[in-house]
Amino acid sequence: MVGQRFVIIGGVAAGMSAASRIMSLLPEAQITVFERSGYISFIACGMPYLIADTVKSSDSLAAYGPEFFREQRNITAS
16 A cells, blocks of 8 residues: 655755655655755754864764665655
8 A cells, every 4th residue: 555645855863854744644655855965964052163174174074874774764765
């Protein structure tokens, strides 16, 4: 059976939290998340370190990539 379909615009904290919450309430749901920046989930509290050049690359702040959400939570993210 195909579950309800959801499209979420914007990833990171709010978008991925919403997607995860939907999956916990509706395990059969089909969820697609679109994030323009390519960073589906990142450590926002690290931004001051990036600005101060203590952290050299924003890639260092990436917490989870699209493959994590696809494999672990059945959420398509791009």
